Amino acid sequence: MSENRSHLKQEETWDLATIFATDQEWENEWSDLSKALDLAASNAGHLLESSHSLLTITELYLALARRLEKLYVYASMKNDQDTTVSYYQELQAKATAIYAKFSQTFAFFEPEFRNLSEDLYQTFLSESPELKAYAHFYDKLFKQKEHVLSQKEEELLAGASEIFGAASETFDILDNADIVFPSIVDAEGNTVEVTHGNFITLMESKDRKVRQAAYEAMYSIYQQYQHTYAKTLQTNVKVNNFKARTRHYRSARQAALSANFIPESVYDALLVSVNKHLPLLHRYIRLRQDILGLDDLKMYDLYTPLSTADLSYSYEQALEKAESVLAVFGQEYTERVRRAFRERWIDVRENKGKRSGAYSGGSYDTNAFMLLNWQDTLDYLFTLVHETGHSLHSTFTRENQPYVYGDYAIFLAEIASTTNENILTESLLKEVSDDKTRFAVLNHYLDGFKGTVFRQTQFAEFEQAIYQADQEGEVLTSQFLNQLYAELNEKYYGLSKEDNPDIQYEWARIPHFYYNFYVYQYATGFAAASYLADKIVHGSQEDKDRYLDYLKAGSSDYALNVIAKxxxxxxxTDYLDAAFAVFEERLTELEALVAKGVHRGS
Incomplete structure (x- = not known):
C-alpha cells in the first residue's frame, strides 16, 4: 500500500495554492458564486430585449462560467490527490452541485437565442459593435438553431437526463461494483482474482497458460451476463436515437458529430481507409505469431510484449529527455515546457488514495496541471510527453484567446498529446544504436498504433452498425451483438471466430460504447498526430509555425478549420494514408530485425 502525501517531496507535488491560497478562499468564492447565480436567474426572458441585453447577458454567462471552472478544478484536483479525505470529497460534491445550478440558471440562453433572426442580429451588431467579439460563439448557436427545441421541451429533456443516463449508470454499477471475476493461478503460483485493474497485466504475462486462464475467466462472466449487458447497451442506443430524432437529426451519429461541427464524411473516411489497410494489421499479427513461436495465435496472445529490453527512466531522466525531444518545436514551446516542469504543475508520485492513471487539467485562469502516478518505465516517459502535449495546447490557447475561445474541441484534444508521443518515437529511433532497444521502441509504436487506430476504428464500426440496426428496427439481442462483434473481430485481426469463441462477448465490457460516438476520435487523432509529427521532424520552419498557430487557435474557429492551420x-484520407505509410515502414523494419534474429529471448 502506498503512503499518504506527507512523504512526498514538495517539488514533485502540484501547487494548487496558485488557484486558491487557502481552502477558506475557495469556500468564500463558492458562496459568492452561488449568490451571483441566484441574481443571474432574473435575466431569463430578457436576452433579446436589446443589443445591450444580449451583450450584457452573454458577458455575465461567460464570466460566471469562468469562475465556476476555476472553482471546480481546485475541488476536483484536491479530491484526486487523495480521495480518502472527506473534506475534499465534500468540496467536489459542492462544486458538482453548483455546476448543476449554473446549467439550470442559464437553461434559458439557447432557447431564447433561437428566436433571434439574422436581420435583428445584424441590427444588434451595428448598435453594439462589442458583440463582434462573440461572432463565432453566436455563429455556432445559429448553426444549431434547428436542433434547439422550445424552452418547455428543453426543460422536459433536461428533467429526463437522469432517466436517459440510467442505462449507462446501470452498466457502470454492474461492471464495476457487482460483477466478481474468477480467480486464477499466476506465473508465480499465487491465486489471484481477475479484475479490470489487473486484466491487461495478466494478458501481458510471458506465461501463455496465465494469459489463457485470465482471458477465459474474464469472458466467462460476460457470457454469463450477456443478456443483461445487451439490454443496457440496447437501451443506451435507443436513448441516443430518440434524442437525435427529437432534435431533428438524421441519426445519433450526426447528432454526436455535430457537437464539434464534424461532417459524417470524416467518420466514413476513417472506416474506409482503415479497412483498406487491414492487410498491414494482418502482417503485424503474423509477425507477432512468428516472434512468439506459436502454431495457433489466439486473441489472448495479442498483448504480451514482444521485447525483453528493460528500458528504464527515472523521473529526473524523463524530464531531461522530454525537454530535449520537445525542443524541436522551438524556443516559444521550450520555455513553457520548462515552466511546467519547474513551477510545480505536476503531481508526480503515487500516494494512498490518489486517483489512478494520468491526466492534464486546469482552467482558463490556472496553470495546465498534470497528474501522474510515476513508474520508471518507457511507458511513463511516453505518458509524460503525452500529458505535456495536452498542457502546452491548453497553455498556448489560454495565452492567445479570450475566455470565450479559451478551450479546444474534444475532436482536437488528442492530437497535440499524440503528436508529442510520435515525436518521441522518432527521436528514440534516431538515437538508439543497438538492435534490441530499437526492437523495443518499434514494438511500442506498432502496438500503440494497433490499439489506437485499428482497435478504436473496429469499435467505431461496431458502434455505427448497432445504431443503424436499431434505427432499422433490429432488436439488439446478445445473439445479434455477439455475431456482429465476432465477424468484425475476425475481419480486423484475421483470427477465426471459431478458434476464438470468447471474443464475441468483448463488446459487453467496453465502456466507450456508452460515450455516444466518441471512440473514432482516438483513431483520427492518432493518425493526424502521426502525420504532423513527420512534418515537424522532417519539414520546414513553416510547418512548425503552422503547428503552433493550431495550438494557439483554441475554439476561435471550427475544429476542422483549426487543424487545417x-x-x-x-x-x-491523405493524413490517414500518410499515417499507414509510417506504420508500414516501421513494420518492415521490425520484420527485418526479426529476420536478423533480434526477437523475444535474444
Whole structure:
C-alpha cells in the first residue's frame, strides 16, 4: 500500500495554492458564486430585449462560467490527490452541485437565442459593435438553431437526463461494483482474482497458460451476463436515437458529430481507409505469431510484449529527455515546457488514495496541471510527453484567446498529446544504436498504433452498425451483438471466430460504447498526430509555425478549420494514408530485425 502525501517531496507535488491560497478562499468564492447565480436567474426572458441585453447577458454567462471552472478544478484536483479525505470529497460534491445550478440558471440562453433572426442580429451588431467579439460563439448557436427545441421541451429533456443516463449508470454499477471475476493461478503460483485493474497485466504475462486462464475467466462472466449487458447497451442506443430524432437529426451519429461541427464524411473516411489497410494489421499479427513461436495465435496472445529490453527512466531522466525531444518545436514551446516542469504543475508520485492513471487539467485562469502516478518505465516517459502535449495546447490557447475561445474541441484534444508521443518515437529511433532497444521502441509504436487506430476504428464500426440496426428496427439481442462483434473481430485481426469463441462477448465490457460516438476520435487523432509529427521532424520552419498557430487557435474557429492551420485536411484520407505509410515502414523494419534474429529471448 502506498503512503499518504506527507512523504512526498514538495517539488514533485502540484501547487494548487496558485488557484486558491487557502481552502477558506475557495469556500468564500463558492458562496459568492452561488449568490451571483441566484441574481443571474432574473435575466431569463430578457436576452433579446436589446443589443445591450444580449451583450450584457452573454458577458455575465461567460464570466460566471469562468469562475465556476476555476472553482471546480481546485475541488476536483484536491479530491484526486487523495480521495480518502472527506473534506475534499465534500468540496467536489459542492462544486458538482453548483455546476448543476449554473446549467439550470442559464437553461434559458439557447432557447431564447433561437428566436433571434439574422436581420435583428445584424441590427444588434451595428448598435453594439462589442458583440463582434462573440461572432463565432453566436455563429455556432445559429448553426444549431434547428436542433434547439422550445424552452418547455428543453426543460422536459433536461428533467429526463437522469432517466436517459440510467442505462449507462446501470452498466457502470454492474461492471464495476457487482460483477466478481474468477480467480486464477499466476506465473508465480499465487491465486489471484481477475479484475479490470489487473486484466491487461495478466494478458501481458510471458506465461501463455496465465494469459489463457485470465482471458477465459474474464469472458466467462460476460457470457454469463450477456443478456443483461445487451439490454443496457440496447437501451443506451435507443436513448441516443430518440434524442437525435427529437432534435431533428438524421441519426445519433450526426447528432454526436455535430457537437464539434464534424461532417459524417470524416467518420466514413476513417472506416474506409482503415479497412483498406487491414492487410498491414494482418502482417503485424503474423509477425507477432512468428516472434512468439506459436502454431495457433489466439486473441489472448495479442498483448504480451514482444521485447525483453528493460528500458528504464527515472523521473529526473524523463524530464531531461522530454525537454530535449520537445525542443524541436522551438524556443516559444521550450520555455513553457520548462515552466511546467519547474513551477510545480505536476503531481508526480503515487500516494494512498490518489486517483489512478494520468491526466492534464486546469482552467482558463490556472496553470495546465498534470497528474501522474510515476513508474520508471518507457511507458511513463511516453505518458509524460503525452500529458505535456495536452498542457502546452491548453497553455498556448489560454495565452492567445479570450475566455470565450479559451478551450479546444474534444475532436482536437488528442492530437497535440499524440503528436508529442510520435515525436518521441522518432527521436528514440534516431538515437538508439543497438538492435534490441530499437526492437523495443518499434514494438511500442506498432502496438500503440494497433490499439489506437485499428482497435478504436473496429469499435467505431461496431458502434455505427448497432445504431443503424436499431434505427432499422433490429432488436439488439446478445445473439445479434455477439455475431456482429465476432465477424468484425475476425475481419480486423484475421483470427477465426471459431478458434476464438470468447471474443464475441468483448463488446459487453467496453465502456466507450456508452460515450455516444466518441471512440473514432482516438483513431483520427492518432493518425493526424502521426502525420504532423513527420512534418515537424522532417519539414520546414513553416510547418512548425503552422503547428503552433493550431495550438494557439483554441475554439476561435471550427475544429476542422483549426487543424487545417497545421496543414491537415481531415475531410480527405491523405493524413490517414500518410499515417499507414509510417506504420508500414516501421513494420518492415521490425520484420527485418526479426529476420536478423533480434526477437523475444535474444
Amino acid at each position: 497545421a496543414g491537415v485536411d481531415m475531410t480527405k
